[in-house]
Amino acid sequence: MGMRLLTLFALLFCFSNDVFAQTEIDKGKAIYSRLCAFCHGIEGAGDGPAAAYLNPPPRDFTLGLYKWKSTKFDEYAPSDDDLARMISGMRSHDSIPGWDGMNATSMPGWSDLLGKEEVSHVAAYLKSLAGYDNAPKSAIDLSGKVKADSASVERGKTLFKDRCAECHGVSGRGDATKKLKDDWGARTWPRDLTEGWTFRAGSAPEDIYARITIGIPGTQMPSFADPASKKMMTDAQRWDVANYAVSLNESEKKPSANPVLKAMKLDGKLPDGPADAKWDKAAISGFYLFPQIFVSSKSYTPSVVSVSVKALYNDGEAAFLIEWDDPTNSMPWDQKALEIADGDLFPDSVAVQFPSGQLKPGDRPYFGMGGPKPVTIWQWKGPESIEEGQRARIIDAKGVKNINQRLADGLLTANGIYDNGRWRVVIKGPLKGSDKDPVFEEGGFTPVAFALWDGSNGDTGGRHLMTGWQWMTFEKQGEGPSYLWPVAAGVIVFCGEMLWLFSARKKD
């Protein structure tokens, strides 16, 4: 009798547990259909209406393959914590402003709309899509952390050159020698390790160590803990490489909240090329780019996140040094560029835009190539053939359909150098040209905008990356903080005090 009762209870327990799990999945599915299906598809196959417009594309849950997870490399499934973190959001220590989801993707954090329980319901539904069980999965061990001293970074550098440089480039700028695709056929670019704020799930040493140890499932980023791999590394070696990767981050390139480009005044000649020590004097300003998604030939899969700009000027000219990381130089005779290009290869290009002529306060032209109010554009274009070389041109525009190219002879010069995954381009033009040209005033503010073409990502013509109007200022020479007026104010007040004191004494 007792045995039978026990069996009954056991059966009941199993059954109720199952029912419980089922309702969790149903609840999760209801939330999923309401919030997630637009990108990830109603069946979870990553094929929602938005999917065609995204890179990285939305995850296909039916395979159960997640690029980001903390479980061991030979464990397919992520842990429950991983799923919760991916759904709720990351809030990594270095992220794109206002973004709490996965960096440089379109996956936002949902913790503002979903409570912990709801997130776990969605996770249960996602697991059911891939047929995952409920067995708890444990995260990899982070206890062997190696201190990031210079010896570790140096060891990591040596390992990096051997194990990682093939895809991430010798300088870590993601300038691969291979064309990479993920298991779903989408184009992938190796991470540019100098831009920590674009790492999907954070750029702390632990995050990078985890990627090296686990790999990125579904991509060509392997696990370096896999004993079957020729490139396998010990635990300590993986920490060394992580420490080195952290050291590659160039945080000064990360755009600040309201960047203002400060042009410094120089006596004498402005530099012609990027490799000139005079540039060291100028401050760097970063600007986020967005793809051109306003008029025809839109671009939805940008390959560059931001540009870094410096500016110098003298009595006659203004010069801009524009830098950005690009996996290829997009030169058609370059074998590597041809192999890596996504479709047709076009020359890389960058442009700076200003309002033409004198600007009335609060009266900027339309940011997208002007309108009734004209803009002047200074453009540099990479070479299309060895013979032709790099080109510079001035464009007068009154909107995208009203564009006039002006001969730039002598007026505008541009010169770029491509080195290890980075373009460094100098564009130099007149400070005071004809009445069509921009007017730059010492001490004043001028609107400025940038556009960028990555020819190996299919950018050409109207398909490009851009910024809206930004501000630049032409700093007066030797203009440090002025101490004259503060000191004068102090002296005047002090004299007043003395006068008062003496008049009071006289009265006595």
Add this chain to the structure above:
Amino acid sequence: MRLLKFVLTCLFFYLLLKAPGLFLGKPVPSSLIAMYMFFIVITVLLVMTITDDGAEKLFAPIRSLVEDPSKKLIRNVVFVVVPIVCGYAVYDSGEKKAPPTELRAVHPAPPAIVKAYGKTFDLASIGNPFRKAEKEDPAAFKAFVKEGSEVYFKNCFFCHGDKLDGKGHYAHALELRPLPFTGTDTIAQLQESYLFWRILKGGPGLPREGGPSISAMPAWENELTEDEIWKVILFLYDYTGNTPRSWS
């Protein structure tokens, strides 16, 4: 003591002006505070010096600071500190060189009529042609909303966000942050015809006070059909649980 009272009274009014910013997150503009404080200080001063006796008492502590030899030490300290504070105030005000700001109306007044698709729309009289299905044919309405959602997730969510909260994945790069549709202070305050105009003509169609040269909103009349615009409007209200403002 009367001086203390004067200082405290002014401080009380200052805190009163600062309170909305400190507690409600909606600060009164600093130029406005400066203007109010100017009048407050003068008024309090006038009230407190209305009699000779009162004025005498008010300034007594300051006078004694200068005239009373026993307060020499405090006087010397005050006489050194005050010029330094004044100098710093001048230094601080001179340092701020900010780019010019442009004031902008987020929801400027719409034109009376707009022209698109070879037709003329009278914004005061048109409504969403699909709205009536909400009551008459809920199944069809659901289908319209779904079509609208597809329009949204193929054209709009890059900037206005997966959650319709204005935080799309390109929002951080735009000078004017895209508007959210969630919450009760955007589309909940507007008529559907207003949205129709804003989507149709975008940033370039804004009046001057709306900042037409800096708004990144495209003019969708070139990309979407009239029906698609009305359907995406249905979706915006449906997803956020807002109801459009009506004429009645």
